[in-house]
Amino acid sequence: MAKNRKNQAAEIRFGPVLKVVLLCALICGSAIGYVWQKSQIQKLGRQISEREAKLKQLNNENKMLADQIAFLHNPVMLDRRAKALNLGLAPAQPTQVVRLVELPSNPAQDNARQFAQRPVAGETP
Amino acid sequence: MQIRRAVLLLVLLSAAFAGLGYRLVDLQILRHDELSAKAQHNTQREYRQAPRRGDILDANGNILATSVPVKTVCADPSLIGSNSWAVAQVIAPLLQLNETAIAQKLTPRSFLAKNSDGETVTNELHYVRLAKNVPEETWQRIFAAMTNFTFDTQGRKLSRMEREFLQNLQWHAIYAEADQLRVYPNGSLAGQVVGFPAIEETNQNGHFVSQIVGRDGIEMAMQKQLSGVAGWRVTETDKAQHEMVAWRDEDVSARDGLDVVLTIDSAVQHIVETALADALQKHTPKSITGIVMRPRTGEILAMASLPNYDPNQPSTISPESRNRVITDVVEPGSTFKIVVVSGALNSGVVKLTDEFDCEHGHFAYAGRVLHDHEAYGMLTTEGIITKSSNIGAAKIGIKLGADELYSYAWNYGFGQRTGIPLPGEARGILYPVSKWYKVSLAQIPMGHGVMVTRLQMQYALAAIANGGWLMRPMIVSRLQEHDGSVMERYTPQRVRQVISEAASKQMIEALKTVATKDGTAAEAAMKNYVVAGKTGTAQKAENGGYVPGKYVSSFIGFFPADNPEICISVVMDEPKEGYYGGKVCGPVFRDIAERCASYLNIPPDPSLTTNTPPLVAATNSGKGQMP
Numbered sequence: 173m174a175k176n177r178k179n180q181a182a183e184i185r186f187g188p189v190l191k192v193v194l195l196c197a198l199i200c201g202s203a204i205g206y207v208w209q210k211s212q213i214q215k216l217g218r219q220i221s222e223r224e225a226k227l228k229q230l231n232n233e234n235k236m237l238a239d240q241i242a243f244l245h246n247p248v249m250l251d252r253r254a255k256a257l258n259l260g261l262a263p264a265q266p267t268q269v270v271r272l273v274e275l276p277s278n279p280a281q282d283n284a285r286q287f288a289q290r291p292v293a294g295e296t297p
Numbered sequence: 298m299q300i301r302r303a304v305l306l307l308v309l310l311s312a313a314f315a316g317l318g319y320r321l322v323d324l325q326i327l328r329h330d331e332l333s334a335k336a337q338h339n340t341q342r343e344y345r346q347a348p349r350r351g352d353i354l355d356a357n358g359n360i361l362a363t364s365v366p367v368k369t370v371c372a373d374p375s376l377i378g379s380n381s382w383a384v385a386q387v388i389a390p391l392l393q394l395n396e397t398a399i400a401q402k403l404t405p406r407s408f409l410a411k412n413s414d415g416e417t418v419t420n421e422l423h424y425v426r427l428a429k430n431v432p433e434e435t436w437q438r439i440f441a442a443m444t445n446f447t448f449d450t451q452g453r454k455l456s457r458m459e460r461e462f463l464q465n466l467q468w469h470a471i472y473a474e475a476d477q478l479r480v481y482p483n484g485s486l487a488g489q490v491v492g493f494p495a496i497e498e499t500n501q502n503g504h505f506v507s508q509i510v511g512r513d514g515i516e517m518a519m520q521k522q523l524s525g526v527a528g529w530r531v532t533e534t535d536k537a538q539h540e541m542v543a544w545r546d547e548d549v550s551a552r553d554g555l556d557v558v559l560t561i562d563s564a565v566q567h568i569v570e571t572a573l574a575d576a577l578q579k580h581t582p583k584s585i586t587g588i589v590m591r592p593r594t595g596e597i598l599a600m601a602s603l604p605n606y607d608p609n610q611p612s613t614i615s616p617e618s619r620n621r622v623i624t625d626v627v628e629p630g631s632t633f634k635i636v637v638v639s640g641a642l643n644s645g646v647v648k649l650t651d652e653f654d655c656e657h658g659h660f661a662y663a664g665r666v667l668h669d670h671e672a673y674g675m676l677t678t679e680g681i682i683t684k685s686s687n688i689g690a691a692k693i694g695i696k697l698g699a700d701e702l703y704s705y706a707w708n709y710g711f712g713q714r715t716g717i718p719l720p721g722e723a724r725g726i727l728y729p730v731s732k733w734y735k736v737s738l739a740q741i742p743m744g745h746g747v748m749v750t751r752l753q754m755q756y757a758l759a760a761i762a763n764g765g766w767l768m769r770p771m772i773v774s775r776l777q778e779h780d781g782s783v784m785e786r787y788t789p790q791r792v793r794q795v796i797s798e799a800a801s802k803q804m805i806e807a808l809k810t811v812a813t814k815d816g817t818a819a820e821a822a823m824k825n826y827v828v829a830g831k832t833g834t835a836q837k838a839e840n841g842g843y844v845p846g847k848y849v850s851s852f853i854g855f856f857p858a859d860n861p862e863i864c865i866s867v868v869m870d871e872p873k874e875g876y877y878g879g880k881v882c883g884p885v886f887r888d889i890a891e892r893c894a895s896y897l898n899i900p901p902d903p904s905l906t907t908n909t910p911p912l913v914a915a916t917n918s919g920k921g922q923m924p
Contacts, residue, residue, distance in 0.1 A: 213543045214541070214543075216543075217542030218542075229433075232366045235365075235366070236365070239360060239363055239480075242358075242359060242360040242482070245359065246359050246360075246563065247357075247563055247567060248563055248564070248567045249483075251564075251567060263895035266895075266900070267825075267901075269898065271900065
């Protein structure tokens with residue numbers, strides 16, 4: 173026997189509704205996700221730009237400070253400053269110098285090196 | 298009726314779709330290249346990443362030349378409109394420039410130009426340069442001032458277009474391009490060795506790209522190594538000209554230039570320059586030069602020529618301040634006697650004890666009369682060096698023979714460049730024997746008829762100090778990255794052995810007598826070291842003859858004589874208040890030598906020192922013990 177049409181219309185069918193809701197949620201979620209992702213890319217891109225600029229600025233500052241240290245260590249500057257401050261500094265006389273005789277680890281190499289030849293500060297071997 | 302309407306509608310729709318289809322084909326296929334380029338032009342940007350020019354350092358890592366990041370402040374007048382005066386009022390005081398000049402530059406204007414199709418079109422000016430070498434802090438102040446810039450709205454609300462205009466004016470009308478400024482922290486110290494730069498500009502798409510190019514010294518000689526390689530970035534920007542990092546297409550970093558480490562020691566250079574400056578004041582010569590070299594390696598610790606220049610001010614540099622050590626040639630005078638005497642000793646033609654008749658100051662040879670500055674009778678070979686007898690040297694030269702004399706002079710490096718990596722080095726003049734006059738054989742041994750550079754003369758004496766081995770002069774020690782890692786190291790190079798070690802020892806014995814009370818350079822003697830050296834006093838040759846009263850005076854020596862550590866040369870051109878090499882250059886040599894010995898901690902000659910502190914031997918355990 174066929175069902176009453178009135179009763180049939182009143183019946184709530186959850187399956188299709190759920191499907192529609194899920195489909196809508198998926199579409200909305202994808203759209204929101206897409207926009208969020210784009211926004212994140214934009215935001216991260218801006219952060220990268222800012223940090224690159226900051227890094228460049230810090231490198232420049234670092235260079236400036238290194239130059240300043242180099243200038244303050246410069247023997248010419250130190251000589252001028254010592255003279256200006258009138259500290260009464262004078263070079264040590266040879267008779268005032270106590271010398272250490274170092275035993276060479278590699279005599280051949282040591283002979284090749286001049287006494288006046290100093291090791292260079294900061295040189296990478 | 299209905300069918301007719303339907304057909305009409307169909308025709309209209311078909312026509313509309315056909316029109317749209319054609320437009321689509323037109324845009325996507327027919328005009329694809331043009332529109333694609335236009336779209337790219339709107340968003341795509343290509344930036345050049347300039348490399349940082351390498352530093353020039355001395356042997357101890359002290360900076361002689363460096364590059365400081367600065368800004369070039371530019372403007373886009375098309376974004377400024379009628380506000381050029383208002384903007385000029387804001388930025389001119391910060392740039393310390395004239396307000397009117399800035400306002401004129403900022404005034405929008407157009408110019409005629411040809412487009413790609415060859416048609417004359419009117420373009421708006423988008424790029425003017427306001428100031429170069431602006432410090433980063435100044436640019437930050439300009440940027441802050443511009444972002445706060447506003448114009449008088451008389452209380453009314455700005456329209457959308459006005460707001461957009463103001464925003465562009467605040468953020469984009471004034472902008473900065475990264476640049477670098479070459480700085481020499483020590484001013485004129487070693488200025489001629491380091492060299493000076495010039496800015497070369499190329500126009501790339503309406504923007505000037507500047508590059509530092511060396512014009513002298515190491516800056517010029519090592520241009521390729523110092524300059525580095527530019528990088529680039531191809532990326533896209535949004536409407537506000539902010540980079541869209543995700544669309545960054547190509548990103549190749551610039552490769553910075555290498556640091557050039559010299560053999561120059563700035564402390565020794567300072568010692569030499571101050572000593573030369575004192576002598577310049579005392580003797581007022583036209584020029585004075587000084588070189589300090591390690592004879593065993595050929596490393597140049599100092600090279601100075603006064604008058605010099607400050608590379609920070611290239612506009613003040615004149616030809617007078619050239620590096621005369623390598624560019625100028627002069628007749629060497631008596632210093633050249635070392636060539637003939639050492640050659641004769643090496644060939645076994647003479648011994649140190651052999652005696653020569655110095656003819657009491659007058660010797661006729663090949664139709665000319667040679668003179669000595671004092672009348673000498675019999676002198677030994679050693680005595681000829683001690684007293685610097687021209688006649689004695691001429692007689693040794695005659696005994697040695699022309700071919701041998703030429704051969705020794707050539708082997709000592711005269712008439713050729715030494716190979717020092719500095720621009721402008723002269724060869725000097727050493728004629729082949731076939732071009733000699735008969736008298737040349739007597740004149741060349743006393744330093745006439747040859748032209749040499751100051752460096753060549755030092756180079757020759759350093760060979761005698763180094764057991765007869767000629768070492769190529771070294772001025773560049775190594776190339777390194779900015780973090781100190783070495784890319785290339787230059788090692789001392791032996792050129793050839795000119796005389797035997799035995800002959801060099803004999804020659805040194807003779808040269809030791811020069812800086813004694815019997816010699817010509819008693820003033821060059823040092824308190825704690827035995828000095829070996831030779832004086833030179835050459836009359837200047839001008840317009841085919843010798844000019845009375847004009848001399849080139851010199852003293853070249855090394856110490857400790859038996860274990861040479863450094864070789865020093867001092868040369869004055871036309872000194873006043875005396876002109877003998879030993880008298881005017883000897884004291885300068887001694888001054889430089891004593892200060893260098895103290896700085897370089899060179900052990901004194903045991904034979905000359907008393908009350909020397911005992912030597913302390915270091916043991917393996919690191920504790921010192923008395924020997």
